[in-house]
Amino acid sequence: MRIEKQKYDAMDIFEKIGECKSELPEKYLGFICQLIKENRPAKILEIGVSAGGTTCAILNCLDKLGLQSDVYSVDLSHTYHYDTSKECGYQINDAAPYLESIGRHHLLLGRTIAEVLPEIVQDEKFDMLILDTIHYLPGELLDFLVCFPYLNDDAIVVLDDIMFAHLGENTNAIATRVLFDCVVADKILPGCDGLPNLGAFQLNEDTKKYIINCFSALLFPWDYDMDEQQLGAYRNIITKEYDEELVCCFEKGIEINRSSLGKRCRIKEEIKSIMALCSEYDVLIYGAGQRGKALYSFLQDKGKHIGGFIISDDRNKEAVYDNVPVYHLSEINEQKNRVILVAVADGEVIRNLERRGLDFVNTPNYIYPFIKQYCGIFC
Numbered sequence: 001m002r003i004e005k006q007k008y009d010a011m012d013i014f015e016k017i018g019e020c021k022s023e024l025p026e027k028y029l030g031f032i033c034q035l036i037k038e039n040r041p042a043k044i045l046e047i048g049v050s051a052g053g054t055t056c057a058i059l060n061c062l063d064k065l066g067l068q069s070d071v072y073s074v075d076l077s078h079t080y081h082y083d084t085s086k087e088c089g090y091q092i093n094d095a096a097p098y099l100e101s102i103g104r105h106h107l108l109l110g111r112t113i114a115e116v117l118p119e120i121v122q123d124e125k126f127d128m129l130i131l132d133t134i135h136y137l138p139g140e141l142l143d144f145l146v147c148f149p150y151l152n153d154d155a156i157v158v159l160d161d162i163m164f165a166h167l168g169e170n171t172n173a174i175a176t177r178v179l180f181d182c183v184v185a186d187k188i189l190p191g192c193d194g195l196p197n198l199g200a201f202q203l204n205e206d207t208k209k210y211i212i213n214c215f216s217a218l219l220f221p222w223d224y225d226m227d228e229q230q231l232g233a234y235r236n237i238i239t240k241e242y243d244e245e246l247v248c249c250f251e252k253g254i255e256i257n258r259s260s261l262g263k264r265c266r267i268k269e270e271i272k273s274i275m276a277l278c279s280e281y282d283v284l285i286y287g288a289g290q291r292g293k294a295l296y297s298f299l300q301d302k303g304k305h306i307g308g309f310i311i312s313d314d315r316n317k318e319a320v321y322d323n324v325p326v327y328h329l330s331e332i333n334e335q336k337n338r339v340i341l342v343a344v345a346d347g348e349v350i351r352n353l354e355r356r357g358l359d360f361v362n363t364p365n366y367i368y369p370f371i372k373q374y375c376g377i378f379c
């Protein structure tokens with residue numbers, strides 16, 4: 001791991017245009033400029049533009065270094081995400097009169113990198129790639145995989161928000177961290193205090209050899225699916241550029257994630273129907289272990305009334321919950337308008353309930369991670 005201490009300053013462009021809307025702090029812009037100074041990339045690809053502040057700093061840096069590099073900036077959105085009355089990359093227009101390299105800048109909006117790559121690759125590969133987009137998987141991981149065949153052997157890749165899962169709004173925002181840690185390459189971090197939120201790596205002879213690590217990381221849970229057109233563009237590149245084993249890994253990543261994303265939708269539906277039952281019926285929860293207690297706390301927090309717990313006859317009532325009625329199964333008789341929510345994964349319990357002719361709903365295993373996480377935060 002190399003720690004980069006120097007910095008090269010291209011911030012004066014923001015004094016000229018009167019505002020800096022780069023989402024990267026000055027220390028990270030300085031780090032990127034330093035990497036440009038040291039590596040003199042002839043072709044740069046930036047994915048994730050926003051207002052275009054970082055693009056301005058890059059173009060200004062190229063001017064200062066006298067480099068005639070081509071810069072491609074790609075963003076899925078046509079508008080600036082913090083103010084949709086403005087165009088994505090509007091700061092690049094503001095800065096254009098002050099930038100010589102503006103003539104070699106290309107802004108491509110409204111499409112993913114997989115959709116635009118075929119038209120921007122041409123003969124020359126990229127020497128530098130800057131990834132700063134969605135931060136949720138597959139996100140930057142998949143974007144890197146489609147770009148990798150079009151990167152030169154010693155290209156530099158910069159990743160923003162490698163600590164975002166700890167600093168941002170959601171602990172699932174791990175895409176750049178996963179890529180940074182799975183890729184085999186020479187890692188470079190800015191020399192600042194604490195854990196930097198931006199990092200880079202330089203490809204080496206092992207990156208291709210171990211690229212399967214990055215494909216394998218597609219098996220981590222994704223946060224979103226893509227429509228068939230977008231996915232098709234990624235699939236075309238992966239199929240064209242990688243061997244069968246890696247293509248198979250990519251397809252398995254899609255398949256398993258589509259299935260688990262579907263399961264997450266089912267969690268929502270399942271919880272909605274449990275809450276509806278609580279509004280309609282008298283409810284008892286079968287099981288007063290971790291699951292039963294979590295389900296109880298969750299439903300209470302949602303304003304639902306739960307009449308108490310049922311436990312098997314061989315369990316000790318005293319050890320359960322104060323203030324909540326607890327019944328042995330043998331004390332429960334058929335009753336109209338009452339339903340039992342089973343919160344234990346035990347086939348014998350289900351058989352006992354059936355034998356006794358009691359109305360019950362067997363709550364599925366997959367809702368409990370969500371319920372427990374909810375209770376950990378709110379209850």
Ligand SMILES: C[S@@+](CC[C@H](N)C(=O)[O-])C[C@H]1O[C@@H](n2cnc3c(N)ncnc32)[C@H](O)[C@@H]1O
Binds near residue numbers: 022049050052113
């Ligand atoms: C964090 S901002 C980029 C900030 C910018 N790099 C800067 O330093 O000012 C993320 C941008 O990524 C874009 N984006 C999100 N998903 C994308 C994708 N799959 N492909 C391209 N751009 C994407 C959003 O529209 C947004 O403009």
